Amino acid sequence: MAIPWGTIKSLLLFFGPILLPKAISYYRSLRAAPRAAGVTVQPIPPPAFRALVVLAGTALVFFAYAVVPGLAPENVFARTQSRLQIPTDVLFHRLASLRDLTAADQALRAKFVNLESRLLYLQFGPEVLAECPFCNAEDPRSYFYYALPGLLVSHLANLVIVSLATSDLVAGTHGPKWRATAAVTCGLAAVLDVYLTSSYNYQANARATRLSEVDMFFWTSRLYRYLGLAFLDSLVAFLVYLSSTNRAFVTPPSAAARVAAVTRQLQATKSRLNAVGIIKNTATRDEELRARTQAYWQHEGRLMREVMEEREVVEGVNDALQNRVNIQDITRDADDYALNVLPRIEAVVPTSTTVGG
DSSP: OOOOHHHHHHHHHHHHHHHHHHHHHHHHHHHHHHHHHTOOOOOOOHHHHHHHHHHHHHHHHHHHHHHOGGGSOOOHHHHHTOOTTSOHHHHHHHHHHHSOOOHHHHHHHHHOSSHHHHHHHHHHOHHHHHHOSSOBTTBHHHHHHHHHHHHHHHHHHHHHHHHHHTSHHHHTTSSHHHHHHHHHHHHHHHHHHHHHHHHOOGGGGGGOOSGGGOOOHHHHHHHHHHHHHHHHHHHHHHHHHHHHTTSSSOOOOOHHHHHHHHHHHHHHHHHHHHHHHHHHHHHHHSHHHHHHHHHHHHHHHHHHHHHHTSHHHHHHHHHIIIIIOOHHHHHHHHHHHHHHHSOOHHHHSOOOOOOOO
């Protein structure tokens, strides 16, 4: 049943001022989540990129199945522009004038024995009506039972693909957080599709006297089915993209993970310092390297003395010391730095204790 536009406007006017600020606040909280968690936006990781390729490719395939006319089963009434009540011989004579009849057309022709079979054709499509070996128009539920596996196959295929794309094997650590949500959504979509097909009132088309009044349920539901699956895969891909690049849905690292990261950084720094110490020790112990080091520093000292004796340099240093640089602050900062780097002597060497009077 269609909802009147006036009712929609009334609902928007009532709930809009309430929901809009909440939506804006939720959006801002999503944007601020990476900064609050202490993480930065990053490029798409390779495992997440693989998952995005799989999901995007699947969405494109479903979208093509939905919109490309040649991939959809043929509707003989729409192809021949015929009314639902047209005689069977006239209908297939018109179809034969457009193309050659096939074995499936002959099987379908044999099933068009009454209006009931045509109504079921509009609900379940040509394949079910032509190929079902145990179905008959007196038991319409038999057609539903035969159509059920074909109805679920696209949902099951999509479930398998989405589960694979969000697994550790393909997406690494970026997909499993969305795997359960995607699987439940795929299951709900399948249940909804089965329910709508099962509860459809196919008898409503019996009152249609013109082709434009006929509800082509099978083709309409097929269109929405594949569009819905394409949208679902695109939505999962978008969520994987947001979470893998730290743009939204960021989970802050635990305290243990942060401590482990800091420990690794400290160990790396210690390793570099040890390497520098080894290189300096080697240069000091080797006679040739020690001589080259002493020659370098002697040359450096002589060069700096010559530079500092130039008139322009002396004037610049005096001007800086007198007008721009506070030598007391620099001296105090140097003393503080030295005290922080090197321990105090009294803290290293214990005070001797005098024994006796």
